[in-house]
Amino acid sequence: YTVYVPRDSTAIALGANQVAAAIIEQAEQRGIAVNLIRNGSRGMFWLEPLVEVVTAQGRIGYGPIEPEDVVGLFDADFLNGGKHALAIGLVDQIPYLQKQERLTFARVGITDPVSLDDYLAHEGYQGLQRALAMSPENVVQEVLDSGLRGRGGAAFPTGIKWKTVAHTPATQKYIVCNADEGDSGTFSDRMVMEDDPFMLIEGMTIAALAVGATQGYIYVRSEYPHAIAALNEAIAIANARHYLGENLLDSGTSFHLEVRKGAGSYVCGEETALLESLEGKRGIVRAKPPLPAIEGLFGKPTVINNVISLASVPIILARGAAFYKNYGIGRSYGTLPMQLAGNIKHGGLVEKAFGVTLRELLFDFGGGTASGRAIRAVQVGGPLGPYLPDSLFDTKIDYESFAAVGGTVGHGGIVVFDDSVDMAAQARYAMEFCAVESCGKCTPCRIGSTRGVEVIDKIVADQDKAPHIALLRDLCDTMINGSLCAMGNMTPLPVLSALDHFPEDFA
Ligand code: SF4
Structure with missing residues (x-):
């Protein structure tokens, strides 16, 4: 019997090493010869640790598996694809994977990474x-x-x-x-x-x-x-x-x-x-x-x-x-491995050709929020990406479409926030992150980020907000145009997007 248990960090963080050890122990106790391979992750993190067994029909998955589930798996004859409450059928046929266009990630989760x-x-x-x-x-x-x-x-x-x-x-x-x-x-x-x-x-x-x-x-x-x-x-x-x-x-x-x-x-x-x-x-x-x-x-x-x-x-x-x-749209050719994270039900890796919309990723793949509440804001492209409201979720993911709405595809990271998010706090966080991580070479970024935190605090605390908001916009303008690298150039994006799309949170 060949069994796969991922060695990817996400699976390990969720107990994959203990699951692998439990499978080996049970197999020994029952006198069954098992060839256990530590594969990569399929990138469906809500199913990790995802245990797969090789059968005549293909690889059948069980997940998420905890070490305590392993005895039950053996009792259910999982090595022959037996029925179990955590069985998910043929892994290749899971819609989350089937709907993807995996070119770069074609082997990921399938092979032994170090073979x-x-x-x-x-x-x-x-x-x-x-x-x-x-x-x-x-x-x-x-x-x-x-x-x-x-x-x-x-x-x-x-x-x-x-x-x-x-x-x-x-x-x-x-x-x-x-x-x-x-x-x-x-x-x-x-x-x-x-x-x-x-x-x-x-x-x-x-x-x-x-x-x-x-x-x-x-x-x-x-x-x-x-x-x-x-x-x-x-x-x-x-x-x-x-x-x-x-x-x-x-x-x-x-x-x-x-x-x-x-x-x-x-x-x-x-x-x-x-x-x-x-x-x-x-x-x-x-x-x-x-x-x-x-x-x-x-x-x-x-x-x-x-x-x-x-x-x-x-x-x-x-x-x-x-x-x-042949993959992609406009001048964005090929595929992008996108990463669904934050408050999302089905977080993980989705490789698609450029042109998929943000909404498709959030709902068709991601299944909405993990909390079950409405999605209020999405940050694409890392901590320097703007916060996008629902009205922009139909934007296609390609470099030009995102630039047209003031966004950035960045490295394809998508972080989801539900309607309990405080966007003023998120704007403050962007400036604070810049203050902590600035390399210090140029003034708009080194000093501007610290002043930015202070001004946002004043906007939130004071009754007369208008002068502080004007000052914040002016500061953002200086950072965008006067900084040497993307850290200072782009930190204003999440700040200004929070102000523009979610002004009520600063009220
Ligand atoms: Fe350093 Fe870039 Fe910030 Fe300038 S903008 S201080 S170069 S991190």
Whole structure:
């Protein structure tokens, strides 16, 4: 019998390790041979820990399972797909999964994350094999043609970054993966690293071939110990099997890859602050130019991309740019792994082509709030994204449609609030977050955020609010136009959206 119990952090936090141990113990007691595989998560968090058994019909799921349920599962003959109150049928047929368009997440939850053979059996390394048969210029062109834009939030065309690095002469070039996923309600980077690490390694290796880099770093936030462990395990296997290192796959090219752990600063998710931190310095934003593509890590040309951007590359190379570009809408090509979080009934990972509406995600996938109350506000794109009211829920999720309503798709994190939320408190929180996380380099962000907290407190406390509101708007204008990076530029977005869409909360 083959049984799957996820090793993803979410499942572990909900007791997956204890469930796995209980299954092994029961199997031993009953003299049943069980092959227990620790897979990734399917991204349906309300069902975690989700136990799956392989049957002739397919993989049948049971969840959410607690260690105390395991004896009952054996009694119900779950190893043969037996009936049980927590049985959910064939996992692949769950609508939440069936309605998705999983390209990047195609293997996630299905395979053993640290089995290279499992990866190879599921289309793994086909992108690299194809890239090795192409010229570096054609690999860059393929990524350009796919229309892939940076999934970390800036949405800058990935192929243009690669082209710039490829065309900049240097004795040393670097590939850096930004895995500092610090936005509230986001976890798609973490899931890739924990649940399909070879995909990220393959994407970085293709990038290295394309631009002529021989060294890569994955900068992972310290809060992700399971991701760091999975990556290190996968990197060691890839090195041992010559998918990394000197003369990889007898191609004559080399690529060395290492993991670096961040130290818990939100602003180190900004690419130049990340590079400073990677160089061993304090994580402070660098002024641009020079662009990292020309003078990046240690002053050398550097490709710096987010996890999902790099993880999207293997399938683009394996299936071709046209296949990928066929998904999406307008100038937003491909798919986006979106993350439903906050007060939501069915939180988890939903990968869809650009063009799905926010409302579809919130209700068709998310099932409304966990509290059962009405959804009042949604924050898309992390703590610097605006709060969107119900009247904007029909906005399509693509870069241009969101920009048109003053929003940002960001990294695809969607945080839901019900009608008990206090939007003045949320606006204050945005300024407070900025005050705590500001790198301190420029005045509008460093000082403005602290003054912002004070002014919001005055708006709430004083009878005569108008002068304080005018001052807050003026301050936001200074921060938007006078700050060096997105931290100061965008903190006003949640503040102004709260003022504009939910003025009654400041009354
Ligand atoms: Fe640093 Fe804030 Fe200025 Fe960005 S906007 S450089 S985080 S002080």
